[in-house]
Amino acid sequence: xxxxxxxxxxxxxxxxxxxxxxxxxxxxxxxxxxxxxxxxxxxxxxxxxxxxxxxxxxxxxxxxxxxxxxxxxxxxxxxxxxxxxxxxxxxxxxxxxxxxxxxxxxxxxxxxxxxxxxxxxxxxxxxxxxxxxxxxxxxxxxxxxxxxxxxxxxxxxxxxxxxxxxxxxxxxxxxxxxxxxxxxxxxxxxxxxxxxxxxxxxxxxxxxxxxxxxxxxxxxxxxxxxxxxxxxxxxxxxxxxxxxxxxxxxxxxxxxxxxxxxxxxxxxxxxxxxxxxxxxxxxxxxxxxxxxxxxxxxxxxxxxxxxxxxxxxxxxxxxxxxxxxxxxxxxxxxxxxxxxxxxxxxxxxxxxxxxxxxxxxxxxxxxxxxxxxxxxxxxxxxxxxxxxxxxxxxxxxxxxxxxxxxxxxxxxxxxxxxxxxxxxxxxxxxxxxxxxxxxxxxxxxxxxxxxxxxxxxxxxxxxxxxxxxxxxxxxxxxxxxxxxxxxxxxxxxxxxxxxxxxxxxxxxxxxxxx
Amino acid sequence: xxxxxxxxxxxxxxxxxxxxxxxxxxxxxxxxxxxxxxxxxxxxxxxxxxxxxxxxxxxxxxxxxxxxxxxxxxxxxxxxxxxxxxxxxxxxxxxxxxxxxxxxxxxxxxxxxxxxxxxxxxxxxxxxxxxxxxxxxxxxxxxxxxxxxxxxxxxxxxxxxxxxxxxxxxxxxxxxxxxxxxxxxxxxxxxxxxxxxxxxxxxxxxxxxxxxxxxxxxxxxxxxxxxxxxxxxxxxxxxxxxxxxxxxxxxxxxxxxxxxxxxxxxxxxxxxxxxxxxxxxxxxxxxxxxxxxxxxxxxxxxxxxx
Numbered sequence: 001x002x003x004x005x006x007x008x009x010x011x012x013x014x015x016x017x018x019x020x021x022x023x024x025x026x027x028x029x030x031x032x033x034x035x036x037x038x039x040x041x042x043x044x045x046x047x048x049x050x051x052x053x054x055x056x057x058x059x060x061x062x063x064x065x066x067x068x069x070x071x072x073x074x075x076x077x078x079x080x081x082x083x084x085x086x087x088x089x090x091x092x093x094x095x096x097x098x099x100x101x102x103x104x105x106x107x108x109x110x111x112x113x114x115x116x117x118x119x120x121x122x123x124x125x126x127x128x129x130x131x132x133x134x135x136x137x138x139x140x141x142x143x144x145x146x147x148x149x150x151x152x153x154x155x156x157x158x159x160x161x162x163x164x165x166x167x168x169x170x171x172x173x174x175x176x177x178x179x180x181x182x183x184x185x186x187x188x189x190x191x192x193x194x195x196x197x198x199x200x201x202x203x204x205x206x207x208x209x210x211x212x213x214x215x216x217x218x219x220x221x222x223x224x225x226x227x228x229x230x231x232x233x234x235x236x237x238x239x240x241x242x243x244x245x246x247x248x249x250x251x252x253x254x255x256x257x258x259x260x261x262x263x264x265x266x267x268x269x270x271x272x273x274x275x276x277x278x279x280x281x282x283x284x285x286x287x288x289x290x291x292x293x294x295x296x297x298x299x300x301x302x303x304x305x306x307x308x309x310x311x312x313x314x315x316x317x318x319x320x321x322x323x324x325x326x327x328x329x330x331x332x333x334x335x336x337x338x339x340x341x342x343x344x345x346x347x348x349x350x351x352x353x354x355x356x357x358x359x360x361x362x363x364x365x366x367x368x369x370x371x372x373x374x375x376x377x378x379x380x381x382x383x384x385x386x387x388x389x390x391x392x393x394x395x396x397x398x399x400x401x402x403x404x405x406x407x408x409x410x411x412x413x414x415x416x417x418x419x420x421x422x423x424x425x426x427x428x429x430x431x432x433x434x435x436x437x438x439x440x441x442x443x444x445x446x447x448x449x450x451x452x453x454x455x456x457x458x459x460x461x462x463x464x465x466x467x468x469x470x471x472x473x474x475x476x477x478x479x480x481x482x483x484x485x486x487x488x489x490x491x492x493x494x495x496x497x498x499x500x501x502x503x504x505x506x507x508x509x510x511x512x513x514x
Numbered sequence: 515x516x517x518x519x520x521x522x523x524x525x526x527x528x529x530x531x532x533x534x535x536x537x538x539x540x541x542x543x544x545x546x547x548x549x550x551x552x553x554x555x556x557x558x559x560x561x562x563x564x565x566x567x568x569x570x571x572x573x574x575x576x577x578x579x580x581x582x583x584x585x586x587x588x589x590x591x592x593x594x595x596x597x598x599x600x601x602x603x604x605x606x607x608x609x610x611x612x613x614x615x616x617x618x619x620x621x622x623x624x625x626x627x628x629x630x631x632x633x634x635x636x637x638x639x640x641x642x643x644x645x646x647x648x649x650x651x652x653x654x655x656x657x658x659x660x661x662x663x664x665x666x667x668x669x670x671x672x673x674x675x676x677x678x679x680x681x682x683x684x685x686x687x688x689x690x691x692x693x694x695x696x697x698x699x700x701x702x703x704x705x706x707x708x709x710x711x712x713x714x715x716x717x718x719x720x721x722x723x724x725x726x727x728x729x730x731x732x733x734x735x736x737x738x739x740x741x742x743x744x745x746x747x748x749x750x751x752x753x754x755x756x757x758x759x760x761x762x763x764x765x766x767x768x769x770x771x772x773x774x775x776x777x778x779x780x781x782x783x784x785x786x787x788x789x790x791x792x793x794x795x796x797x798x799x800x801x802x803x804x805x806x807x808x809x810x811x812x813x814x815x816x817x818x819x820x
Contacts (some may be wrong), residue, residue, distance in 0.1 A: 117564035223766060
């Protein structure tokens with residue numbers, strides 16, 4: 001209502017010059033942020049808000065590139081164990097204090113501190129052993145061993161550089177009052193309703209066109225869509241598949257799909273027979289029709305995987321996928337000793353309600369497997385219990401084949417491959433929950449961590465993913481897609497593959513442009 | 515009267531202790547590790563250990579319970595695992611909104627339910643009675659969730675009369691209050707009708723009419739007052755039902771109330787907030803029942819408290 005009035009007023013006043021736009025851009029998210037303190041902002045709605053206020057040393061672009069942001073230039077030492085960062089000069093936090101090397105040191109040390117208990121402490125813990133500040137604009141990160149992905153880790157929103165003065169001054173109150181260097185400043189937070197940000201007119205970079213951003217918390221999808229339809233919001237996240245057609249048909253709304261860095265897969269527990277047999281793993285890969293699942297179960301809002309990680313992640317190359325071939329699946333199963341008299345039976349574990357249509361995907365897989373004579377029984381557990389069960393050590397791990405999703409949020413293949421496939425990462429120490437091991441792959445993944453030449457790393461990841469493909473420790477299913485409704489009067493709004501929304505470059509079109 | 519209230523308030527203590535214990539056990543018997551849920555699917559063991567230690571989740575249950583009870587006695591409801599703020603702060607941010615919504619809904623229910631019940635009882639068997647009771651049947655059977663979404667689609671999206679969601683003005687309250695209050699209105703209408711019908715057939719009503727009192731006086735002074743006892747009881751009980759229905763209504767209308775807080779906290783295994791919110795709702799429920807008990811005396815002077 002109020003927005004309409006404002007809009008009418010703005011038009012009535014003939015706001016034709018596109019310079020300072022006083023309208024508020026309203027974005028309907030699924031939930032209220034939990035915390036606006038960067039290392040504690042672990043969910044996408046929180047990270048989205050924080051990213052407009054707090055900036056990181058490096059930026060991970062929507063195209064999958066890593067670029068310096070608060071850093072002007074950087075270099076690795078010849079033994080690759082020291083990363084030297086030179087900060088941009090003259091940047092100030094919103095409270096007027098200066099961004100300097102001490103501030104960077106303070107923030108990075110705070111992220112890994114035990115007292116803060118951030119779930120993203122792992123990004124730097126054990127990777128950076130000392131942080132030195134030889135002069136106000138230089139930061140030196142000493143690493144116990146070379147770790148090339150460190151740049152990618154420094155793009156993650158939890159490594160954002162916030163004002164040490166504000167953190168000290170506000171104490172626990174800081175989480176409601178973030179102070180960074182970003183294009184927007186924090187204004188107010190009405191708990192459970194909205195967070196409002198206001199343009200930082202002293203921003204060091206390109207100043208945003210829109211003066212205010214308001215992030216609404218609207219859990220019910222139908223309500224979010226109604227907000228966009230009535231113009232009470234300009235952007236709404238997670239359009240339900242059944243609403244896509246109706247919304248797209250409206251001339252004033254664009255429905256935008258963006259790939260997500262989250263990959264959905266089934267993993268085989270290789271300590272359980274017969275999943276130690278690569279023929280069985282390949283047979284199941286050939287028996288599942290991923291395209292059909294994407295089309296009919298996800299309503300087209302997914303992308304069948306052609307590698308263990310998704311496009312947009314550094315190190316991604318298309319490897320290929322096991323084509324749907326039930327005959328070949330039957331042959332492979334027969335070679336492994338399974339047939340109509342002795343069918344393969346196993347329990348397929350699936351979460352219910354965690355990922356897009358997860359249990360429906362499991363049911364589709366069940367029926368596709370039945371066609372090749374495999375009897376899968378679906379087991380679902382409440383999410384917390386499910387995670388705990390999948391994270392048991394090998395002697396107590398009961399899962400045979402299970403569905404999980406993995407978001408490579410750092411944008412670097414290391415995070416998507418090392419933790420999931422390296423043999424040192426078997427549960428519960430790491431995320432390799434199928435107990436897969438291949439010494440050749442281990443070596444390549446280790447080399448890729450050390451190599452600092454991007455081309456060389458890209459090449460290493462290609463070979464690594466080829467090995468993974470051949471060993472088939474997973475059924476590579478699909479990557480989720482984010483479906484967002486955006487009103488046409490807004491341009492330049494970005495939906496990032498890491499499930500963050502970026503409004504800094506957005507503006508309202510004038511009526512002539514529409 | 516004062517001793518009665520004091521006695522009633524004393525009996526509240528064991529009830530609250532029971533609620534405390536029940537909630538404490540319930541959230542802990544549910545499967546799933548809160549540290550794991552908080553840290554995400556792929557948290558490292560060190561992160562999990564940090565979080566457990568930070569929130570005392572590494573202590574045995576009985577130690578956690580004893581600590582919790584002692585803290586509650588001191589008025590400290592603990593700290594939210596998700597937002598890391600005091601639970602009492604979280605509740606203070608959300609509860610007033612729920613109270614507003616519930617009171618709005620109750621107002622809707624009383625304004626529609628009681629007049630409809632009275633009118634239906636005064637003209638039993640007529641087309642009005644039939645329509646009122648049919649309406650009540652539909653009202654009570656309609657799922658709150660569906661009703662709320664329909665209200666948004668018709669009155670906000672199609673007609674543009676009300677805002678879709680959120681709070682702020684009285685306009686924001688209209689659709690949620692109607693959505694939440696309709697079911698209660700239906701129950702109150704049926705209850706008022708049957709209570710009124712029973713009273714209207716009593717001898718003293720016939721006497722009142724015989725001595726020539728105006729119809730209005732007979733209905734409101736003689737009949738309604740006596741029919742009110744069961745209606746007041748139901749109204750009190752319905753308050754509890756409204757708090758429950760508020761969870762759904764709040765979700766549909768993005769209304770920042772305790773229901774939304776509760777659902778989010780249950781999904782995230784935010785034990786301290788779940789415990790605090792349930793405790794608060796229990797206290798509200800107990801107080802409402804106390805008020806209802808006291809109202810009986812005001813309505814029917816024969817009821818004494820000694």
